[in-house]
Amino acid sequence: MDSESRIKILIVDDELPICRNCVKILSRPEYDVRYALDGYEALKQIEETDFEIVVTDLKMNRIGGMEVLRKIRESSPDTRVIVITGYAGVSSAVEVMKSGAYDYLPKPFTPHELRSIVSQALAERDIDLRNRFLMEASPKTRTVSHQLVGDSPRLQKVIKMVRKVAPTGSTVLLFGESGTGKELIARAIHVNSPRKDKVFYAVDCGALSESLLESELFGHAKGAFTGAHQDKEGIFSAADGGTIFLDEISNISINVQGKLLRFLESREFTPLGSTSPRRVDIRMVFATNKNLSEMVDEGSFREDFYYRIHVYPIHLPPLRQRPEDILPIAYHFLDQIGRRMDKPVKGFGKTAVDRMMLYDWPGNVRQLRNVIERAVILCEKDTITLKDLPLFSEIGDPDTTSDFVPVTNEELKKEKKRVKEQAVSDVEIKFLLNALDENGWNVTQAAKNTGIQRTNFQALMKKHGIKLSMRNRNSAE
Numbered sequence: 494m495d496s497e498s499r500i501k502i503l504i505v506d507d508e509l510p511i512c513r514n515c516v517k518i519l520s521r522p523e524y525d526v527r528y529a530l531d532g533y534e535a536l537k538q539i540e541e542t543d544f545e546i547v548v549t550d551l552k553m554n555r556i557g558g559m560e561v562l563r564k565i566r567e568s569s570p571d572t573r574v575i576v577i578t579g580y581a582g583v584s585s586a587v588e589v590m591k592s593g594a595y596d597y598l599p600k601p602f603t604p605h606e607l608r609s610i611v612s613q614a615l616a617e618r619d620i621d622l623r624n625r626f627l628m629e630a631s632p633k634t635r636t637v638s639h640q641l642v643g644d645s646p647r648l649q650k651v652i653k654m655v656r657k658v659a660p661t662g663s664t665v666l667l668f669g670e671s672g673t674g675k676e677l678i679a680r681a682i683h684v685n686s687p688r689k690d691k692v693f694y695a696v697d698c699g700a701l702s703e704s705l706l707e708s709e710l711f712g713h714a715k716g717a718f719t720g721a722h723q724d725k726e727g728i729f730s731a732a733d734g735g736t737i738f739l740d741e742i743s744n745i746s747i748n749v750q751g752k753l754l755r756f757l758e759s760r761e762f763t764p765l766g767s768t769s770p771r772r773v774d775i776r777m778v779f780a781t782n783k784n785l786s787e788m789v790d791e792g793s794f795r796e797d798f799y800y801r802i803h804v805y806p807i808h809l810p811p812l813r814q815r816p817e818d819i820l821p822i823a824y825h826f827l828d829q830i831g832r833r834m835d836k837p838v839k840g841f842g843k844t845a846v847d848r849m850m851l852y853d854w855p856g857n858v859r860q861l862r863n864v865i866e867r868a869v870i871l872c873e874k875d876t877i878t879l880k881d882l883p884l885f886s887e888i889g890d891p892d893t894t895s896d897f898v899p900v901t902n903e904e905l906k907k908e909k910k911r912v913k914e915q916a917v918s919d920v921e922i923k924f925l926l927n928a929l930d931e932n933g934w935n936v937t938q939a940a941k942n943t944g945i946q947r948t949n950f951q952a953l954m955k956k957h958g959i960k961l962s963m964r965n966r967n968s969a970e
Contacts, residue, residue, distance in 0.1 A: 499525040500615065501542060505535040505549035505561060506577070515548060518604040519611060532556025536564055544572055545618060546611055548598075551578035551589065559592060566593040571622065573614040577602065616843060641674070641681060642825040643818030647810040651678065658805050659685035664757065666802050667780040669809030672859030675780040678809060679738040688776055691735035694728050699741035707749055713765035729762050733773040742802075743783035747795060754798045777802075812854040812861065819849055822858060826865040827877075838869055842878040848885045867926050870959065883923055922957050925950075929959075 502524055504515040512528035519526045527542075529535035533555045539547070547565060551558040562574050576589045579600040589597055595614045598606065641652060658665055659682045667675045676695055683693045698706060712727025728737060739745075745753070756762045757777065761770040779802050788794035812819060823841065831837050841849070845868075854860055868881040879885060924943075928950075932939040940950035 499523055500546070501544045502526045502546040502548065502611065503535060503538060503542075503544045504528040505532065505547065505553070505558070507531050507550065507553045511550075515607065518607050532558065532561045535561055539565060539569065539572075543569065546573050546575065546614055548575045548577060548607075548611070551576055559589065562589065562592050562594055571618065573618050575610055575614060621840075641677060642822050643815065644821070645815035645818045647815045648818055651807060651809060652681075654805075654807050655681050655685065658682065658807075660687065662686070662688075662776055664776075664802055664804045665778045666804070666806045667778065667809060668785075668806060669782065670811045670857055671782050672857030673809040673811060674858050675740060675809060676738060678807065679736070679778040679780065682778055683736040683738075683776070686736070686776065688735050692732050693736045693738070694732045695738045695740065696728065697740050699744040703746040703749060706745070707752070708765055710749075711752070711762050711764050714767040724764075727762075727764060729756070729773055729775060730771065732775050734775075736776040736778060738778045738780065740780045741782070742779045743781045743785065743788060743794065747793075750795045750798045754795065754801055757801050812857045816850060819854070819861070820846065822861060823849060823865055826862050827869065830866050830869050834869060836869055836872075837875070838872050838877055839875045840877070842876050844879045845877055845882055848879060848882065852885070863926070863930060867922070870926075871922070918957070921953055922959070925953055925957065925959055 500523055502519060504512050504519075504526065505528070506512050506515070507530055509530065512530065516526045516528055527538065529538055531553050532549070535547070535549065536556065538544075547561070549558040549561050558576055558578070562576065565572050565574055573595040574593070575596050575598055576594045577598045577600055595617075596610055598610055641648070655678060665679075665682060667678055669675060679695065680693060683689060696706075696709065701709060708725065708727065710728050712725050712730055715723050739753075752762065760774065761772045763770045785794050785799050785803075789796045789799050812822075820841075827838060827840070849861075856863075864882065864884050865877075867883070868877045871881040871883070872878075928939040928943050929936070932942060936950060936954070937947055940947040943950070945953075
């Protein structure tokens with residue numbers, strides 16, 4: 494390992510044997526450990542070298558440890574300072590911690606204590622630097638759309654395909670699992686096309702019945718069906734010159750598939766109940782999470798329509814296939830959600846990061862976003878820890894486990910009660926947030942669809958501190 498890549502540690506003490514002993518204790522291939530025999534010499538070295546860790550004695554001639562600490566905090570705030578002293582006392586410990594020391598180690602200390610505290614300081618320093626880097630990078634535009642976050646080869650392949658097809662006006666088919674960001678890709682195609690100043694319509698075909706979908710897309714004439722008291726302009730008319738994104742097209746009936754096929758061939762459509770076709774200029778983007786080829790073989794999807802929309806297919810990889818994007822996406826959402834809630838959270842603790850990286854995210858980016866939003870709601874400090882991620886409770890959330898071992902029957906009863914209450918609390922929070930998410934944070938609708946009285950639903954929200962002000966999404970998100 495070359496000297497530039499090694500972790501640089503400075504030992505500062507006016508006793509040479511202590512300096513040499515600390516250098517010996519911390520001797521590892523990845524460490525470059527140096528020493529200074531007083532504060533003045535230490536500050537000279539700090540001016541010339543960027544040290545990750547400085548271990549300094551408190552009482553020294555010329556310049557003491559407190560002065561060294563203050564100078565480092567001013568000139569190199571990322572350096573972690575560990576103060577050691579033989580004059581241990583509560584007042585001095587409080588003073589050095591208030592002045593910005595990472596930790597305080599009384600003399601005499603064991604080799605294990607020194608190695609442990611240095612290792613911990615380095616780990617936390619790495620987390621803080623990573624948090625800052627990702628938080629600063631998250632809002633920046635690094636792709637064809639500010640929402641497409643990540644540098645994995647799989648995502649970059651998608652972005653490259655978007656760049657190629659966006660200016661052409663060709664029909665695009667997006668396919669991938671639920672939650673992979675198909676609408677974001679569709680919007681990226683739109684905003685990178687000549688139609689970017691025109692309207693973009695997104696339609697969830699799975700949320701509408703056949704008749705309603707046909708009416709919404711093509712519009713209808715007065716008297717076309719019972720209740721049609723006047724002409725209605727459909728999305729195809731309103732989107733002239735723009736882009737229409739039809740999501741979950743596997744749910745479209747054979748009849749509507751035929752009408753969409755005719756539109757793609759002629760660029761004309763006829764509103765329900767009308768005999769006058771209308772011509773419009775629309776770019777179509779389709780999406781599905783199903784295997785359309787298998788549906789063609791089963792007879793539930795028109796073969797001619799399938800081949801007509803299969804002009805430029807783009808596969809969106811699931812999050813588990815691009816794990817290197819998990820953290821950048823998480824920080825993007827953390828920044829976005831923190832700003833919206835006016836609740837700044839600087840990053841994630843190491844254990845939380847480890848769990849997020851190990852999880853396979855079956856709900857993909859959408860699930861990750863919801864998990865981050867819940868974590869921001871639950872977080873009581875400036876860093877999200879594992880206890881703020883109830884998703885992982887079933888695989889060892891520390892809220893439901895404890896190092897405490899009961900030794901009496903009474904203690905056992907109390908611990909069982911605590912664990913049960915915590916587990917129930919976690920389930921209730923997940924239940925509430927899921928119900929609110931599924932119903933657009935409409936409390937009345939969420940209560941109705943879950944079979945709970947509205948007053949009881951509100952009481953649960955109050956119990957866990959969940960407020961409607963926490964969810965104020967706008968259409969741009």
